[in-house]
Amino acid sequence: MASDIRVTTNQAPPLVGHNVVTADAALVEAVARHAAPEVVDDIAPIGALAGTAEGREHGMLANEHHPRLTPYDRYGNRIDEVEFHPSWHWLMERAVGQGLAAAPWESDSPHAHVRRAAGFMAWSHTEPGHGCPISMTYAAVPALRADDALAKEWTPLLASLSYDPGVRAASGKRGALAGMGMTEKQGGSDVRANVTEARRTSVDGEYTLHGHKWFTSAPMNDVFLVLAQAEGGVTCFVVPRVLADGTRNRLDVVRLKDKLGNRSNASSELEFEGTVAHRLGDEGRGVRTIIEMVAATRLDCVLGSTSLMRRAVNEATWHTAHRSAFGSLLVDKPLMQNVLADLAVEAEAATALAIRLAAAVDDIADPHEAALRRIALPLSKFWVCKRTPALVAEALECLGGNGYVEESGMPLLYREAPLNSVWEGSGNVNALDVLRALGREPEVLDAWITEVGRARGGDVRLDRAIEDTLALLGSLMGDPASLEVNARRLAVRMALVLQGSLLVRHAPAEVADVFCASRLGTSYDGVFGTLDGGDLRAIVDRATPVTA
Template identity: 60%
Template sequence: MTVTEPHRAEAGTHDAERSPARTHQVLNQPPPLDGFDPVACDPALREALAQHGESAHLADLAQLGRHAGSAAAREHGRLANEHPPQLRSHDRYGNRIDEVEFHPSWHWLMAQAVSYGLHAAPWAPDAGAGAHVRRAAGFYLWSQAEAGHGCPISMTFAAVPALRHSPELAAHYESGLLSPSYDFGLRAPSDKAGLLAGMSMTEKQGGSDVRANTTAAEPLADGTYRITGHKWFTSAPMNDLFLTLAQTPGGPSCLAVPRVLPDGTRNEIRLQRLKDKLGNRSNASAELEYTGALGWLVGEEGRGVRSIIDMVSMTRMDCVLGSSANMRIALSEAAHHVAHRSAFGEVLGDAPLMRAVIADLALESEAATALAMRLAAAVDRSQRGESSELELLRLALPAAKFSVCKRAPTAIAEALECLGGNGYVEESGMPRLYREAPLLSIWEGSGNVTALDTLRAITKQPSTVNALFAELDGALGTDDRYDRAVRQLREELSAPQPARARTLAELIAHTLQASLLLRYAPGEVASGFTATRLDSGGHTFGTVPNGVDTATLVQRVTPGA
């Protein structure tokens, strides 16, 4: 039966007060965080920039931060993960093409990162003092928009110093790698407006033990090498150039392997499959096969691990920055939520126990940011010839990589829980952060590898210990808990043992963080950190002792507070 217009109107009027639509009124939900200013609510970053003499660049970094916090950037981050890359091994006619197809949002994110110079700006001849600190701050801010695309950006950043082991290769590729133009696609490097680099080391039988690699590189008469082998993990397979480890007659060597050869033909590189990963879904990680690919030697034959160590060091620094960024955006989401959500008659953020949780997460985030920026400053200073800074970096970097990246999954899980059931739902964005968190603890050396690298630095280069204590001694006498922790560290270092490498790495990281906060952060932050990290039996976020100024700590880090 057809219902006439008057009948519909009458029915609607009669049921107005019982309309199901009334149950869909949205109450007691926080407003969207889109459009927030990540720098305004990040005093730790501002303080680090001031400490390292880069406050003059704060306005430019704030602009980048607002771009990262914009609704557009956050939506591109979501879409890039909702539509992960796809391998296209063949075209419709059966020709092998070995290409990776990405969602347009991936390309948007990449283009923004490259245009800001996050991939290579500090290596430019005119970069100036403090370039690594500025780039670190930018990478940290932009990673909060989306973490996965940081991989090819980081790989490119790290490839430049490694290529400089062979000046001719560096001269050939460096202008493209330094370019602020994102130019996706398979073409000869000389025909592209910008280049990106990847790394191809790991094999299934070796993992972190890269000396066990079986990929072979045969020297040819023209000085190139013909490479045959199977790589289990290759970072950024869509990039233009891979730094690859292979066995040459002289031993493990590093080779530069372009996807497209100088004459425009495709190199013999076969993408076998993309890895189906826990997180990092927007980014492609590939299993590939070299079937006679041509490569050029980087550094000396047989010294491949040494040649590529610069790349590993720089990517490890980005692991610390990336983990710090992931913790910071998770903290922003949590602090924003509890500031606008009510339960049992009060705003969640005013509840003492919730305030303790957010305050504790804030301490973790601020300490991680301070340490990450100090590592970047050490790179700047070591580039200027300060040998003590290079020694500090040699020891502090693996320790920071171990500790900060290990803490990130726990911190992000706690931030997720602050949103309750909403945090467990994909739409909140928190599950994506949580899945991303373990990656940076594994990438470029998992926990045991980095802890043992910390121990190796101490035993092989004792001067690194002197550099460490030169840094730590600056805060002695300001906090009894800190002084006790430094004494404990001296005892650990007097007879370092492999079985205690994790304890040692964590203690190094925590004392470095405490030293930085005691010297440069407000008193409530420094005392809060030493009370909870150096002198507390609690290991769960929110188990803060009496006397910690939780209200001030929360206000410092809440967006819009």
């Protein structure tokens, strides 16, 4: 009997109707461990909405309909406005309303940053691009604390749960978003090479800026933290989009970048020529002033990359659980199980580390937590962001040709995967920052040793890896000529040991066993699907989403 070619068979159903929070055992356990079960309940609605067909559709539409720059209005007035698709605003409204921007800084909850981190990871399943302005808004608040008056002016608006887009004075808005402008054409990560000039005005603390910023995302945000050269050196400034009297500050949007990755977010070049700015912190202390913003955005790089991993693993495990080939489901094939389990272990290790970092922010007054954050942030930013492109590529391959078409959502994840290794310092910058922390702040090594030491005795491979890593560090510190060239090697080992310690202490035995056997040995080649033994099916089942 001939089959009807119009009827599709052996295709996985759409991955919708699942709660991306409660269906993720690793995330639920990490949040309950570092916060409380009630926090899981609190963010469950975020996970439910992120797993809907509606959320997925808005994410696709926001990327299909790119932002559009309008430099002039119909009368020839310079307006420099960027128009976004309604789906962008739908995503932003819910992200802000769910407290994923700067709300944790004004919260009385002892677990506000863990809640926000888990919610940020879950909501990013809808679409990663709009996480950029959300992240910058979150990160701006600790930097603003360098000036009490500026912090009091902006923090309540940035921490608001109201999304209020539009070019208007801050005094007339229910909520605000922040951006940052550091990178210039000639400098990149070397911000001390910036040439944008800051000139004093007759008003105390006020300057005008003159120069060009090479990358400034979300140019429609309400306020920007910008680095420029003042008489005393590189200085941080607060630049409002609209001045207090309602006139538009001069932020000329030169163009929107045609970039790799998401297309929903507008990345731009800005020119300043007489742009009004307010000094934040002392002249010449700009890097130190903005470093807290950098630290917070680095955390979000880890959260964002982990979210990409989690979404990719969800798609791969879901597809293989419903797709048959050569007589059985793909997920039942031993080699496919090996690949999927390897991907799932990587995503779980990233999840455990990401939530642990957020917990350190919640308890930053504790000296151990502060020191651990200092060393673990660049370690995690380096390693988790480096692993994401390889993981997403392997997950895409699990879907075969179906994963190569835009409707699957996998191409967007693949294009987006390298982003966080570039943003807020490339891999080299973060690896070198690890060396800088170890060389200047001895307490950070003590914090790392204490943290990983909490798992001593739990796995002999982890114990050996701790000793080997300390021996590597000792040999490098004793040979300054080889220190920098081996910075990545050291960062990889320290990050893996930190992940391993968390999994040995908290993950199911099968997950910790596979991680230690593969990642902490000497023969791991980094290729997914080369695990040797372990309860692979249990690991895959743990990572496979369940729909309602």
